[in-house]
Structure formats: C-alpha cells, structure tokens
Amino acid sequence: MNKPAVxxxxxxxxxxxxxxxxxxxxxxxxxxxxxPCPEETxxxxxxxxxKTPPDEVAKTQQRLEAxxxxxxxxxxxxxxxxxxxxxxxxxxxxxxxxxxxAKAQEELAESSRQPIIIPQPVFVSPxxxxxxxxxxxxxxxxxxxxxxxxxxxxxQR
Numbered sequence: 001m002n003k004p005a006v007x008x009x010x011x012x013x014x015x016x017x018x019x020x021x022x023x024x025x026x027x028x029x030x031x032x033x034x035x036p037c038p039e040e041t042x043x044x045x046x047x048x049x050x051k052t053p054p055d056e057v058a059k060t061q062q063r064l065e066a067x068x069x070x071x072x073x074x075x076x077x078x079x080x081x082x083x084x085x086x087x088x089x090x091x092x093x094x095x096x097x098x099x100x101x102a103k104a105q106e107e108l109a110e111s112s113r114q115p116i117i118i119p120q121p122v123f124v125s126p127x128x129x130x131x132x133x134x135x136x137x138x139x140x141x142x143x144x145x146x147x148x149x150x151x152x153x154x155x156q157r
Contacts, residue, residue: 021047 023030023045024037031037037044
C-alpha cells in the first residue's frame with residue numbers, strides 16, 4: 001500500500017473523541033502518553049478528557065470563521081493598497097521620464113539658437129618696430145662706428 005492510503009486509514013481508525021491519556025510516574029520523570037504505562041512505572045493514572053459541549057464548539061467555529069473573514073478582508077485591503085501604491089509609483093516614474101525628456105528637448109532647442117563660436121588663432125603685430133622700452137644701454141643693438149672686432153675700443157670718458 002502507498003503511504004497516503006495507510007495514513008488515511010490510521011486517521012479514520014483513530015477516534016479522537018474517545019481517546020485516553022495515561023499519566024505515568026517513573027522514578028525521576030512524569031510521562032503523558034496515549035498507551036498504557038510500562039511495567040516499571042511507579043504509578044499510573046488515567047486522565048479523563050471532557051467532551052466540549054456542542055454549543056461551545058459552534059461558538060468557537062463561528063469565532064474562527066469571523067476571524068478568517070476578517071483576516072481575508074484585511075489581506076485584500078492590503079493587496080489593494082499595495083497595488084494602488086505600485087500604480088502611483090509607476091505614474092510618478094512616467095511623469096519624471098516625461099519631465100526629463102522635455103528638459104532635454106529644451107536644452108537642445110536652446111543650443112540650436114546660440115551661435116556656434118569656433119575659436120581661431122589671433123595674430124597681433126606690434127604697431128611699431130620691436131624695441132626694448134626703456135632703452136637698456138647693455139643691450140643696445142644699434143651699431144657704432146668704432147665697434148670693430150679687429151681694433152680694441154677705448155671706452156674711457
């Protein structure tokens with residue numbers, strides 16, 4: 001036989017309403033079990049299990065059903081709120097993307113309105129011949145009559 005069939009038979013064969021609980025006192029511990037106590041127990045006592053009245057079972061079932069419907073309603077409201085928040089975030093993301101696209105188009109239009117300036121080198125020539133100003137006597141470039149390399153120059157004055 002397969003396991004589910006055996007488990008089903010065991011569940012159907014057990015009668016939970018007529019179950020007994022045995023309290024077994026061993027030398028150093030107390031055991032509670034569904035089968036009678038072993039022979040080495042010091043004391044054995046059968047605990048009586050009271051049946052729950054049907055009206056109390058019905059009230060408990062009603063409370064359970066009310067709790068289940070309340071839980072289902074809260075979960076449904078939470079799912080709806082999450083869905084609404086997700087849609088709101090999607091709308092915000094779409095609006096932000098549209099704003100970025102509009103800003104990019106504005107920048108493109110602005111750049112097309114501005115003239116394009118291409119830097120070119122500028123050559124400036126001085127308005128007079130290049131000369132050190134004020135004149136430096138040590139760097140005087142003007143030729144003198146007595147400056148010849150073959151004759152020494154006497155510069156005493």
